[in-house]
Amino acid sequence: MTVYEKYKKLNIDGSRIGLERGSEIGGYFCTPKGARVIGWDNGIHYCFIRGYGEMVFAVNPETGTDKYVYPLAKNFEDFLRLILACGHTAPVEQIIMWTEEQFKEFLTSDYNALMSGQQEVLDTITEKLKLEPMAAPYQYVKELQAQFDDSKIKFTDDYYDVLGLELPKGRKKKQPEYQYEQVVEISVTRITED
Template identity: 50%
Template sequence: MTIYEKFILLKIDSKLLSLKKAEPGYPNYFCYPTNARAIGFDGCIMYCFIDGYEETVFACNPESCADINVYPLARNFEDFMRLMLACGSTNPVEQIVWMNKRQFEQHLQDEKEIQTSEQKELLSLLERELHITAMECPFEYVKKLQLNFDYGKIELSDEYYDALGIER
């Protein structure tokens, strides 16, 4: 059984980690790849697997602060969970794409200051039940993954190209 399958079986309130469960009928934004399989959402940000990239976890953000709307966050779901253990939620992990190290460290500190006891308990539960530990150096891990990443297998809709005025 994969870490993702174990995570699903836990039946936890993952919205406490900014990862609301994927449910049918969720809005489909222009940048969501047509070959994506949703893991969960934080507002309009979709976390997903994309066919052709095995277990890599991606963020798809229609309101991205970077020059890109779809980008990898973790080589696999286990690393994604380890990043959440290190950062407290999906939010700091997703924002690494546009941040420098100083910005990330400040954001991480701000996030940890507002973390609730419920969130801390949930993170401890994930650590115990999934038998994982927090990722060391989350900023460096994500930046290294994103550096020179091959985006060629991501299938985007005509709406994506139309919205950004890009030729297909």
């Protein structure tokens, strides 16, 4: 049984740590092909992508960078350890656009203060899954992102349409599954008797 499967069996309220249950599909223009969503925090979703094993990715349709999809952890166990170190998915997800100073400042700010029920969820993960917080979360995520080649991630046609990008070489745009009927405009003249 994988760590992710063990985590799911805990049946905890993941919304307390930014891993709320929801659709496993995603459905945003930037959700990669083959994504299996494992949690939500507002519009941001976290997923595995077919072909990348247990690597955990963030999908952010309102990103503050030029990346809409980026890795956060080599596997789900490390992802949980990052959350244990930071208290929530939010600071982990935002490492991509922060300096280390900004990251550390956020961790100690009121924005990252523990909410009701959050510590209980973190304690359950620690105790039941026997995990410890990641020692250097900022360095871990930055190193993973620096080494990652995102050019192999596959997207739907919507991704290229929304961003105004050309489709990758050799790929043809799919025709929509629906067809519109041609609209013919008819003008009607009213005839009146004089």
